Amino acid sequence: MTRDRELRYVGRPIPKMDAAQKVAGRAQYIQDLKKPGMLHGAIKYSDQVHARILSIDASRARKLPGVKAVLTGDDIPLIPIGFMKDNLALKKGKVRQYRDEVAAVAAINSEIAREAVDLIQVEYEPLPAVFDPEEALLPGAPLIHETDAKGGPNKSNRLKLPWNLVCGDVDAGRAASTHVVEDRFSTTWVAHCCLGASGCLAEFDLSGNLTMHSITQIPYLAQNDFGAFLAGLGLEGKNVRILSTTIGGGFGSKLDTHVYEFIAILLAHKTNKPVRMIFSREEEFLAQAPRQPTRIRIAQGCDQYGRLTFRDVDMILDNGAYTSWGATTPSVMMVPISSLYRVPNVRYKATCVYTNNLYSQAMRGYGNPQATFAIESITDQLAEAAGIDPLEFRLLNVNQPGEITPQRFRVTTCGLRECIEGVADKLGWAEHRKNPKKARGFGLGSLIHVGGGARVYKSDGHGMIMRVDDFGKVTVITGGVEIGQGLETIIAQVTAECVGVLPEDITVVKGDTSICPWDVGTHASRAAFVSGNAALAAGAKLKRKILELAGPMMRVDPKDLDLRDRMVFSTYDPEEAMPLDKVLRKAHFTAQGTVLTAEHFYDPPNEMLDKEFKGNLSCSYAYGATGVEVEVDEETGQVEILKYIAAHDVGRALNPLLLKGQVYGAALMGTGMALTEQLVLKDGKVQNDNFLDYKILTALDALPVEPILVEPVDEAGPYGAKGVGEPGCVPVAPAIANAIYDAVGVRIRDLPITPEKILAGLKKKRGGTL
Amino acid sequence: MGYLEKIVKHVLEFTVNGEPVTVLVQPHEMLLAVLRDHLGLTGAKEGCGLGECGACTVLVDGVSVNSCLFPALEAEGALVTTIEGLMVDDGRLSPLQQAFVDHGAVQCGFCTPGMVMSAEALLAETPHPTEKQVRAGLAGNLCRCTGYNQIIEAVLAAGESSDSNPKPGNEPGKERP
Numbered sequence: 001m002t003r004d005r006e007l008r009y010v011g012r013p014i015p016k017m018d019a020a021q022k023v024a025g026r027a028q029y030i031q032d033l034k035k036p037g038m039l040h041g042a043i044k045y046s047d048q049v050h051a052r053i054l055s056i057d058a059s060r061a062r063k064l065p066g067v068k069a070v071l072t073g074d075d076i077p078l079i080p081i082g083f084m085k086d087n088l089a090l091k092k093g094k095v096r097q098y099r100d101e102v103a104a105v106a107a108i109n110s111e112i113a114r115e116a117v118d119l120i121q122v123e124y125e126p127l128p129a130v131f132d133p134e135e136a137l138l139p140g141a142p143l144i145h146e147t148d149a150k151g152g153p154n155k156s157n158r159l160k161l162p163w164n165l166v167c168g169d170v171d172a173g174r175a176a177s178t179h180v181v182e183d184r185f186s187t188t189w190v191a192h193c194c195l196g197a198s199g200c201l202a203e204f205d206l207s208g209n210l211t212m213h214s215i216t217q218i219p220y221l222a223q224n225d226f227g228a229f230l231a232g233l234g235l236e237g238k239n240v241r242i243l244s245t246t247i248g249g250g251f252g253s254k255l256d257t258h259v260y261e262f263i264a265i266l267l268a269h270k271t272n273k274p275v276r277m278i279f280s281r282e283e284e285f286l287a288q289a290p291r292q293p294t295r296i297r298i299a300q301g302c303d304q305y306g307r308l309t310f311r312d313v314d315m316i317l318d319n320g321a322y323t324s325w326g327a328t329t330p331s332v333m334m335v336p337i338s339s340l341y342r343v344p345n346v347r348y349k350a351t352c353v354y355t356n357n358l359y360s361q362a363m364r365g366y367g368n369p370q371a372t373f374a375i376e377s378i379t380d381q382l383a384e385a386a387g388i389d390p391l392e393f394r395l396l397n398v399n400q401p402g403e404i405t406p407q408r409f410r411v412t413t414c415g416l417r418e419c420i421e422g423v424a425d426k427l428g429w430a431e432h433r434k435n436p437k438k439a440r441g442f443g444l445g446s447l448i449h450v451g452g453g454a455r456v457y458k459s460d461g462h463g464m465i466m467r468v469d470d471f472g473k474v475t476v477i478t479g480g481v482e483i484g485q486g487l488e489t490i491i492a493q494v495t496a497e498c499v500g501v502l503p504e505d506i507t508v509v510k511g512d513t514s515i516c517p518w519d520v521g522t523h524a525s526r527a528a529f530v531s532g533n534a535a536l537a538a539g540a541k542l543k544r545k546i547l548e549l550a551g552p553m554m555r556v557d558p559k560d561l562d563l564r565d566r567m568v569f570s571t572y573d574p575e576e577a578m579p580l581d582k583v584l585r586k587a588h589f590t591a592q593g594t595v596l597t598a599e600h601f602y603d604p605p606n607e608m609l610d611k612e613f614k615g616n617l618s619c620s621y622a623y624g625a626t627g628v629e630v631e632v633d634e635e636t637g638q639v640e641i642l643k644y645i646a647a648h649d650v651g652r653a654l655n656p657l658l659l660k661g662q663v664y665g666a667a668l669m670g671t672g673m674a675l676t677e678q679l680v681l682k683d684g685k686v687q688n689d690n691f692l693d694y695k696i697l698t699a700l701d702a703l704p705v706e707p708i709l710v711e712p713v714d715e716a717g718p719y720g721a722k723g724v725g726e727p728g729c730v731p732v733a734p735a736i737a738n739a740i741y742d743a744v745g746v747r748i749r750d751l752p753i754t755p756e757k758i759l760a761g762l763k764k765k766r767g768g769t770l
Numbered sequence: 771m772g773y774l775e776k777i778v779k780h781v782l783e784f785t786v787n788g789e790p791v792t793v794l795v796q797p798h799e800m801l802l803a804v805l806r807d808h809l810g811l812t813g814a815k816e817g818c819g820l821g822e823c824g825a826c827t828v829l830v831d832g833v834s835v836n837s838c839l840f841p842a843l844e845a846e847g848a849l850v851t852t853i854e855g856l857m858v859d860d861g862r863l864s865p866l867q868q869a870f871v872d873h874g875a876v877q878c879g880f881c882t883p884g885m886v887m888s889a890e891a892l893l894a895e896t897p898h899p900t901e902k903q904v905r906a907g908l909a910g911n912l913c914r915c916t917g918y919n920q921i922i923e924a925v926l927a928a929g930e931s932s933d934s935n936p937k938p939g940n941e942p943g944k945e946r947p
Contacts, residue, residue: 019871020863022879023886025813025853032812193914195817195825196880248815248880249914281818484878484915657874657920664917665877691822691912699908702918 008565009493009503010719013657017489017508018246018482027246030199030215031278038201039068041267041277042113043260044103044120045287046095049684050142050356051124053094058103060119066112069270070120071263072103079232081225081262084159084323085149087359089229089262094127096144096321097358098685099287101259106267106275130157131684133295133318133353144321144354159319163330163350165613167338167406173310173345177301179385185298185374186750187733189679190291190672192363193696196248197284202264203274209239210265215247217254217481218521219513221457225257226265233269244511250483251669252363253288255523256324260287285689290679291363292326293318296374300343306388306396310345313337313374319352320359327352329367331456332449332524334613336372336730338407339621340448341379341397346406356684364666365726366524368449369673369733373751376445376734380741389433390444390738391424399448399623401712408614409621415649415710416623420446422708423627423645432629439634440642441743444627445731451622451651451722452714453604454524455615461603462530463517466495466538468546468596470588472566472580474501476538477509479519480531485725486658490528491535493655494718498539499546500563501580517599525622525723528654532718534602541598549596550583604716619716622723623649626667626731630739634762637755639675639740647708651722656709659724663707666728672697674733678752784845786811787855795842802826802837804845805852813853813883817912824911827884827891828852834891836910853883856890866890866928873924877915885911889925898929 021027058070073092081087091100103120107113128142135141136157145154174180201213210230216222219242226240247254260277268275279287297314319327330350337348383393399405401414423444424430432442453460465477476495480487492506510516519530543563550568551558554576562571569577587594607615629643646663653659676695680687688694713720733751741747746761779794786809793808805811805828814837817825821836828837829851856864863871866889876882885908892899892907899907904925905918913921 013874015871015874016876018879019874019876020867022876022882023853023867023870024857024863025811025883027879028812029815029880031816032806193912194878194880195823195912195914196815196878197817247878249878251914281820281823484876486877661874661877661916661920664919665915666917668917669914690820691818692820696912696914698910698912699905699918699922702905702922705917705919 007719008497010497010654011652012655014489014493014503014655016486016658017492029196029248030201030213030245031196033201033213033245033276035201035203035274038274038276039106039108039267039271040110040113041264041275042105042110042117043101043263044117046098046100046102048095048124048126049098050127050129051095052127053091053102054123054125056103057121061105061116064112064116064119066108067105067116068108068273069106069267070103070116071266071270076266077232079229080149081229082322083256083325083327086145087259087322089259089266097356099358101263104263104267106271129356129684131355131357133316133355136353136355144356157354159323159327159352159354161327161352163348163613165334165338165346165348165407168345170310170312170345170347174301176303177309178304179382180299180301181378181382181385182299183378183381184749185296185377187294187370187373188751189293189358189360189681190363190677191285191679191694192249192251192253192288194249194251194253197279197281198258198260198288199276199278200261200264201274201276202268204268204272208235211241211243212261213243213245215245215254216242216257217250217483217523219244219481220479220518221521222257223513229262229265242513244481247481247483250522252361252366252523255362255521281691282689285679285694286686289324289326289359289361292329292360292367294370298374298378300378300382302382302386306386306393308341308343308397311337311343313348315350317350317352318357318360319354320357321354322359324359324361326361328456329362331609332454333367333371334407335450335617336368336375336448339405339409340372340375340446341394342399342403344406357681358686364669365730368726368730369670372445372447372730373733376731377737377749380738391420391429394420394444394446408616410616412620412716413651413712413714414621414623415712416446416625418710419623419625419647419649419708420444422647422710423625426645426706426708427627427629427643439632439743441630441632441739441741442627443630443735443737443739443742444625445735445738447624447727447730449622449727449730450524450618451529452618452620452716453526453530453606454618455606455608456524457520458608459520459603460526460530460606461601462519462534463601464531464534464538465517465597465599466542468542468584470581470585472501472584473505473507474499475507475509476535477516478531479516480510480527481522482510483522485527485662486655487527487531489658490654491531494532494535495539498536499543501566505566517601525725525727528721529717529723530602530604532654532721533604534600536718537602538598538600541600542596545596545598546580546583549587550578553583553586554578620651620714620722622727624727624731626735628735628739630736630743632740632743632758634744637758639736639753639758641671641703644703644705645708646705646728647710648724648727649710649712649722650724651714651717652711652720653709654719654721659709660707662724663728664705666726667703667705667732668697670729670732671703671736673729673751674736675752780843782842782846784848784850786850787852797843799842800838801828801840801842801845804842805837811852811854815880815883817880824888825881825884827887827911829887829891832894834888853886856886865931866893869924869928873920873927875916875921875924881911881913885913885921892925893929901926
């Protein structure tokens with residue numbers, strides 16, 4: 001098998017292929033893109049949170065010199081958009097959140113466009129609003145949507161999207177428990193904060209075909225969404241081409257098609273000019289959708305030996321005013337809820353609720369960080385109730401290779417034990433337990449995540465085409481999206497390895513739906529896994545064709561030939577060799593010659609969850625553990641992270657340099673979610689729409705991350721690899737919360753863990769009133 | 771009065787990456803807009819427009835500034851260096867840029883030009899910085915991808931490997947116009 005052979009490029013810390021362009025300032029982002037005759041789009045947002053639109057007066061805006069189009073909901077056909085088709089590009093009838101788009105302008109420059117937006121007058125009649133998802137569920141709460149997408153009446157704000165998982169018998173498990181702990185946790189709105197804000201450029205050709213210059217993570221699903229939108233505009237059957245620019249950060253913020261994109265399409269269609277729409281940072285905070293907030297009720301029990309008996313989770317997700325794909329994050333939250341540690345009886349119910357808050361979406365981890373915060377916090381609480389050390393408690397319940405979990409995940413490899421033990425060892429867990437230092441605490445958090453794709457759509461496929469030129473240079477045409485994680489480099493490494501050329505011989509072509517074959521999107525930590533497997537399969541086909549061509553030329557049976565380092569050679573006599581470029585030129589410069597291409601559509605052998613939400617969602621599972629040592633200042637409530645150990649079961653590290661980049665970045669993003677990040681909403685209105693008030697961590701806060709890579713080579717993955725993009729941010733918040741509890745005895749249940757909450761907890765602990 | 775009738779423009783002359791330039795700018799325009807929109811130097815990025823993220827960092831007379839907040843007319847006569855001006859003469863990356871590549875300090879890359887320019891200013895001032903100095907020197911540049919670890923490594927490595935970082939904008943032989 002290939003993986004047993006000595007690997008030349010896979011496993012090496014090869015720098016990112018696009019890094020030089022980026023570090024030279026030459027990469028072209030959406031903000032850098034200009035087209036002749038291009039207009040600039042701007043959006044008029046609602047200044048009411050829930051109100052009827054009585055009238056919109058755009059007459060002054062239309063008269064402003066330089067304005068080429070002003071559109072309101074009345075000017076366009078009714079075309080529902082969004083995951084549940086509950087949204088409109090420009091709102092009609094009423095607004096349901098502050099960011100609601102009520103009008104849009106295209107003008108010759110962005111200043112004029114913004115000035116025109118300010119001239120648009122909207123008259124509203126305010127309606128009662130609801131901001132608390134639990135209040136929104138009460139009878140008599142104001143209805144956010146009176147009807148559903150099909151026009152049927154809505155009786156409540158509860159989304160018609162129930163999530164119910166039942167494995168085993170939770171009530172019996174509870175009855176049989178020696179120790180039971182119950183608690184409530186909450187997580188809040190977290191903004192993706194991509195440094196490159198949102199934007200797009202829409203242009204039509206004279207036949208009505210759309211080209212969308214885009215930063216989406218899902219080009220082919222976007223193609224479908226935009227195509228449906230065009231049909232609504234009377235342009236049924238027209239082509240939609242998505243051209244990706246360099247993307248200034250993803251983190252799940254681009255898994256949906258967004259309202260601004262549809263507005264750009266409308267303006268481009270109306271003006272017959274290219275229209276670029278670029279968000280300001282303020283807009284990025286106000287009109288992008290943040291991570292979905294959760295309220296979690298969780299109970300967990302164990303027997304007298306500390307073995308888990310049941311886990312029962314009830315969750316409310318604040319959907320906000322409209323529905324994104326984020327409403328499906330419970331499908332991934334089920335992964336840790338059912339399958340982190342061996343727990344025989346599991347129940348999970350999630351309810352997504354409409355409110356007048358900002359609508360929310362998925363973010364790195366796809367709900368897993370929210371769910372794992374509750375699970376790993378209560379696991380420490382249960383260990384304490386059972387009188388067992390939290391490390392020992394975890395090891396008692398650790399997942400095993402080969403097990404089938406209650407949700408019917410078929411675990412292949414599992415390095416969770418090695419991860420936990422590695423973290424504990426590096427932290428100095430045993431010594432700390434013997435001699436704890438004042439105000440210092442240790443905390444652990446484990447994780448399970450999809451590591452071999454995730455069948456959240458009917459397909460989890462990835463298309464790839466390879467071709468090789470006269471000189472032995474291989475072009476790999478992929479449907480995958482590079483969002484900075486290093487997908488291109490991984491594809492080049494795998495292709496060079498399996499075809500037998502050098503990484504610098506590989507050109508990766510991506511980002512054009514007219515050229516590149518279909519892919520479901522860059523999500524679920526799947527890109528390296530699926531594209532790596534596609535490259536292995538396509539590369540094998542390409543190599544076979546090359547060897548079949550070389551056989552007659554070299555008078556050697558192709559079965560006895562191999563290709564390595566650009567040289568075709570006989571496996572019996574490596575001296576008998578022919579350079580690859582010579583072979584290929586003969587293929588082309590021969591009467592009735594041939595060109596060498598290969599393609600592969602890799603769809604992993606995983607399963608869509610069935611009606612009971614069971615099935616093998618991923619074909620391998622990524623595990624990991626994070627351990628931290630913190631010091632809590634009992635005077636100020638400040639938390640300092642002194643040690644940060646991140647162990648990851650990655651199957652195999654395809655590129656340790658890039659892999660560590662994912663681990664470091666996820667660690668700090670997870671720490672931000674744990675300690676500082678919260679989009680503050682007051683009656684639906686964002687209070688902190690800038691980087692001074694919304695605190696992402698800086699170089700001063702960079703963590704002393706020590707990564708541990710556990711590599712139980714997994715048969716399913718390319719050279720054994722599993723996904724690693726999201727896992728690092730999954731167990732951070734509970735590890736920190738557990739360490740704070742260990743340090744000062746204060747359990748924080750609501751993220752972020754601010755100094756104020758710690759001080760309030762300390763005061764309460766000392767018997768003071770709050 | 772519409773927007774188009776209000777425009778008043780001034781002549782601005784300065785030197786960018788060693789080349790003298792003359793542009794017509796409005797009084798309220800910021801240096802970033804002049805670089806990106808008038809001169810086509812799109813390496814500097816607008817991440818926030820409020821001086822909070824550092825993606826627009828360039829050097830003005832060797833000093834790093836947030837060009838999104840720097841009034842263009844104040845650059846009159848100045849020597850401005852942008853990321854496009856860092857490459858060494860034969861078109862290769864500078865040692866600092868190469869260190870970013872080699873240490874995995876680049877992911878999505880949007881913050882990278884500003885980050886490199888801040889590091890350039892730091893190394894010009896402090897050729898062999900400590901880790902603490904690097905962190906402080908980069909504190910005004912936000913990055914959402916990397917967690918900063920590999921960026922800090924890259925800057926430390928560049929600081930160790932180079933004895934003389936000529937101050938951009940203050941190269942000998944290049945005089946203010």
